[in-house]
Amino acid sequence: MTGFVALEGVDHAYGASNQLAVEGLSIEVEAGEFAAVVGPSGCGKSTLMKLATGLQFPRAGTVTVAGERVTAPVKIAGMAFQAPTLLPWRTTLENLLLPLEIVQPHRRELHRKRAEYVARAKNLLTSVGLRDQGEKYPWELSGGMQQRASLCRALIHEPQLLMLDEPFGALDAFTREELWCVIRDLHASRKITVILVTHDLREAVFLADRVFVMSARPGRVVVERKIDMPRPRDLEVTYTPEFQDIVHELRAHIVKARQ
Template identity: 60%
Template sequence: MSHTGIDLKGVTLRYTAKGQVVEAVRDVNMDITPGEFVAIVGPSGCGKSTLLKLISGLMPAATGTATVGGQAPRPSGQVGLAFQNPSLLLWRTVLQNVLLPLEVSPKHKAAYRRDPAPYMERAKRMLGAVGLGDFMHKHPWELSGGMQQRANLVRALIHQPEILLLDEPFGALDAFTREELWLALQALWMGAKPTVILVTHDLREAVLLADTVYVMTPRPGRIDVQRHIDLPRPRTLEDTFTETFSDIVHELRGHIGGSRTRIRAEELMEVAS
């Protein structure tokens, strides 16, 4: 179980693009408990990925406060990252790719160099759990996109991070592969229980995986809704066809549509005045 929670209070984030200051998110408050699985949804450009940069220590807050495990965010070996592009090293096998974080992690690298066997066994178990047991000695170019993303998830978790940040990791995959990876991610998370933040445009994905879903407004992104998902685990694909599940998805979709309409109305009123 992760011991690292995340607390954002009144956070506003700005960046400069083409000489202009852009306000990405405004007055965001989030209280994520250790081991919680959170999904952030909202329209494109609302600042979801920017929040991940703050939490990972890559971008400071303009105003407000942010703490990760009680401390200011900073780049750390205790954070695992997975993005839409798996970015596996083509000249390394799947197993070698998965073991890469252990070679550089301050927490593990000395022990890994002394005795790599226990770490290799853990990597093999995790690869087996996501269906890659027979492919660990293959190279990335020998795998499908879905298989590469499975390896990417294992690599992000192999060094037992306290926090896992996922930025649309399944967005480039076909629907069937994406659904398979939802279950693989759920299994990996339930085994290790890191604190997870998943940025996604897929509301079914968010509801299936998350304990809590945050809905953001169009830019500057604000938290419009915080929705707890009270569904038993482990969740299955069959659950996504139930009335309860569909009602939650439609509820969240209504909030996203409503926030877009509300923001647009505010913009028109500003122009008219």
């Protein structure tokens, strides 16, 4: 496989368990592509994310990112989850800077480049509609604002790969759609590779270049669906027959995958 992110023939189980979370899992995502992964609950979507970022290692098969076999946590990846997990005792700006205090080479350069990193953080906040919110604490922000800040934190070290695990699942419908547009615009402007794990088929079809459908556990890819609708996509496209047809098609695949 030659993709920017590639899993080939991967089996994985947790701990000493012999019950596989994924089996024979193969998936390939090209550089700059926006991929979405959907499937029944417990099918191994989050396991895929952990394998691709080096938080877990497979029992069998290979995982490569940017041409390198994954044998340690992937430094060129940023991650955002359903819960923003911002530290309540740090301001929003300080939360954004946290990865730079941990990830090399930024950690050793933080003191010397602090002004540059602070400017980068402020620019990110501005890009997601949070200008002048950097001095507020997480508890002073709405849920949607916290999730925007979480996205910025995932991007602060300028990763080549962004992994999103149900990042909008806990938000109301209107806020969720607003953030679809935020991540759409971030992907378009930064040209990074994005893998989104989601249960929301509308979200997957609106954002992705390709959608991968996984089987019930042990998970593997059973369907790959290219989304040919032109970019940039406006929210109005979600009400078109073409869009709805793709959503219904994917839903049918998932129903079949659960059987």
